[in-house]
Amino acid sequence: xxxxxxxxSMIGTRPNFMKMAPVIRLLADHPDxxxxxxxxxxxxxxxxxxxxxxxxxxxxxxxxxxxxxSGSHAAQTARIMDRLEPLLxxxxxxxxxxxxxxxxxxxxxxxxxxxxxAVAHVESGLRSFDRTMPEEINRIVTDQLSSLLFTHxxxxxxxxxxxxxxxxxIHLVGNTMIDTLVTMKERCDTLDAAxxxxxxxxxxxxxxxxxxxxxxxxxxxxxLAQLELVAQSVPVIFPIHPRTRAAMKAAGxxxxxxxxxxxxxxxxxxxxxxxxxxxxTDSGGIQEETTYLGVPCYxxxxxxxxxxxxxxxxxxLLGLDPMRISEIPELLRHAKPGGRVPxxxxxxxxxxxxxxxxxxxxxxSRPHIGMQ
Ligand code: UD1
Numbered sequence: 210x211x212x213x214x215x216x217x218s219m220i221g222t223r224p225n226f227m228k229m230a231p232v233i234r235l236l237a238d239h240p241d242x243x244x245x246x247x248x249x250x251x252x253x254x255x256x257x258x259x260x261x262x263x264x265x266x267x268x269x270x271x272x273x274x275x276x277x278x279s280g281s282h283a284a285q286t287a288r289i290m291d292r293l294e295p296l297l298x299x300x301x302x303x304x305x306x307x308x309x310x311x312x313x314x315x316x317x318x319x320x321x322x323x324x325x326x327a328v329a330h331v332e333s334g335l336r337s338f339d340r341t342m343p344e345e346i347n348r349i350v351t352d353q354l355s356s357l358l359f360t361h362x363x364x365x366x367x368x369x370x371x372x373x374x375x376x377x378x379i380h381l382v383g384n385t386m387i388d389t390l391v392t393m394k395e396r397c398d399t400l401d402a403a404x405x406x407x408x409x410x411x412x413x414x415x416x417x418x419x420x421x422x423x424x425x426x427x428x429x430x431x432x433l434a435q436l437e438l439v440a441q442s443v444p445v446i447f448p449i450h451p452r453t454r455a456a457m458k459a460a461g462x463x464x465x466x467x468x469x470x471x472x473x474x475x476x477x478x479x480x481x482x483x484x485x486x487x488x489x490t491d492s493g494g495i496q497e498e499t500t501y502l503g504v505p506c507y508x509x510x511x512x513x514x515x516x517x518x519x520x521x522x523x524x525x526l527l528g529l530d531p532m533r534i535s536e537i538p539e540l541l542r543h544a545k546p547g548g549r550v551p552x553x554x555x556x557x558x559x560x561x562x563x564x565x566x567x568x569x570x571x572x573x574s575r576p577h578i579g580m581q
Contacts, residue, residue, distance in 0.1 A: 213244040213569045215302040217321075219251030220271065220453045221289075221313030223258050223385075227475065228308040230266035231388040231559035242567065246300050247344075249292055250289050250313040251276040255451060261487070265475045266565040268387060282312060282343055289316035297324055303570070304329055307351060308385075310344040310493075310514075313325030314351050317512070322354040329357035329569075331385060333512035335493075339421070344493075348514070357569060359562050362517045362551055382561040384493055389499050391556030393476060394483075402480035406446055406468060410484040414443050414537065416467075418452035425508060428457055428516030428531050433464045435534035436489075440466035443486065443540045448473045488540050489534065493544045496524045500553060505544040507537055523548035 218233050220226055236243040249271035253259045273291040277285060277352065289312070297305070297320060305321035307314045308331040318328045330351050337345050349372075354359060358374060359383040361365045368381050387392055403410050418432060446468040449457070457463070462555040473481065478527060479498065482488055488495060493529050499506035500522025511529045518524035525535040526542070553561075 211492045211570070213240065213242055214304065214566065215244045215246070215300065216298060216566070217246045217248055217297065217302040217305045219250065219305065219307045219313060219317040220268070220274075221252040221262075222309070222311045223262060223472075225308040225311065225313070226266055226268065226491070227257075227389040227494065229385070230268050230308070231385050231392065231563060232269045232306065233268050235563045235576035236566075237561050239563075242570075243551045246273070246302065247271040248273045248275065248293065248296065248317075250290070250293075250316070250553055251278060252313045253474075254283065256452065256524075257474070258345050261474040285312045286316045286319075289313055293317060293320045293323070297321060297326060302326060302415070304357075304566070307333060307355075307365050308332055310335065310348045310351070312343070312347065315347040318351040329359065329566070331359050332361060332371060333358035334360045334367075334369040334379070337510075337512045337514040338546065340510050345423075345445045345514070355526065357386075357565065359565070360537055361553065362515075363556065364516055373566075376513040380562070380565045381553065381564065383555060383558030384497060384551075385558045385562065386497060387554040388556050388559050389475075390479065390498055390501055393479065397483060399478050400476055400480040402473070402477045403484050404472070404476075406470065406481070408444055408446060408468075408481075411486055412444065413483055413485055414439065414487050414489060414541070415446045415485045415487045416447040417447055417495060418447075418449065418489075418491050418509065419453050421452075422529060423531070424453045424456045428529070429453070430460065430462055432465075432534060433457070433462050435531050437464045438535055439537055443541065444468065446470060448478065448479065448481075451455040456511070487537065487544065488542040489537060496522075497554075499523055500548055501550055503547050504542055507540065509534070512562045517551050521549050521551050 236245045276421050277288040304327045306329045307317045346515045360381045448470040483502050488499050489507045493511045496518040500518045506524045508526050
């Protein structure tokens with residue numbers, strides 16, 4: 210019998226817990242095939258941004274926590290690399306699995322690749338074609354360093370092929386974040402997050418805004434003023450990301466008619482979104498979750514790296530123009546229910562991904578003819 214593959218599974222930020230949870234659980238269920246080491250970079254560290262997710266998603270405590278915390282892009286990336294390198298040298302894995310597009314993703318991919326360890330990228334190939342976004346830089350570099358590229362949509366596969374990635378390295382497995390949603394949906398449905406916040410089902414707008422382009426400058430003031438206006442006709446709830454809260458505090462901004470909440474746990478947030486009239490966001494993952502749930506989504510960005518949520522799902526790009534927030538009540542009045550769910554967003558993406566890992570082990574254990 211072949212010895213198990215050693216796989217390091219990286220986590221570190223809120224959106225990536227949901228992308229990795231089903232993969233981590235599956236690998237843990239097959240100890241005869243996979244010896245897994247879960248490493249949390251600590252990029253997100255507040256209880257509400259991290260621990261509560263690991264508890265709700267059944268991931269449990271990571272094997273290692275690097276505790277890097279916040280910092281400039283260079284400092285955060287460097288700190289992760291510095292702390293991960295000795296760990297990878299010690300564990301000597303066959304593969305490092307990195308999800309998404311955050312600084313933790315890039316840092317782990319770079320560290321592993323420089324040590325000659327294979328990198329597998331979960332949610333590969335997404336492109337906004339906007340290099341002012343830190344995430345776009347992280348995506349491009351991570352994909353170039355990865356030898357297993359797991360995509361969730363045909364557009365992502367197309368982007369990788371155009372950038373010269375080998376077709377044999379690309380695997381269209383579907384959306385592992387939607388796996389998590391499918392697994393948790395029943396539990397979400399038993400919660401009444403709307404009621405807990407004094408909101409009526411189907412009659413409120415959920416808002417999440419945290420991207421630097423929007424919150425680290427003058428646009429945040431305009432966005433809050435527009436939300437204040439919208440809240441006169443539709444109740445608005447806004448669970449606030451720490452970055453946004455800090456920016457509001459620094460600029461002395463408030464929105465008295467908007468229900469400002471702390472960041473919510475995964476189950477509470479999904480429950481809130483599932484029974485919302487609509488969602489306004491600049492997040493990536495929420496564009497996908499609303500598409501799956503059939504909830505109208507308005508994205509306050511000029512572009513999206515997830516175009517399938519617009520062509521197939523419920524997403525509409527408003528542009529990076531907070532004045533357009535005022536159109537939302539009218540847009541909601543005319544929103545048609547539905548949209549479709551993209552193929553392979555079916556709750557089985559992690560199963561397909563782990564099958565590829567099995568195959569990869571077989572390929573890699575073949576004798577390398579001529580390599581002496
Ligand atoms: C990061 C990701 C972004 C993702 C977002 C989801 C990068 C480049 N960006 O952005 O793609 O959509 O996570 O949340 O990696 N903070 C806390 N507590 C925490 C975490 C952060 O207070 O647990 C505060 C700190 O003041 C920090 C700021 O939030 O400076 C920003 O955090 P950081 O991880 O640098 O980036 P995000 O804005 O969260």
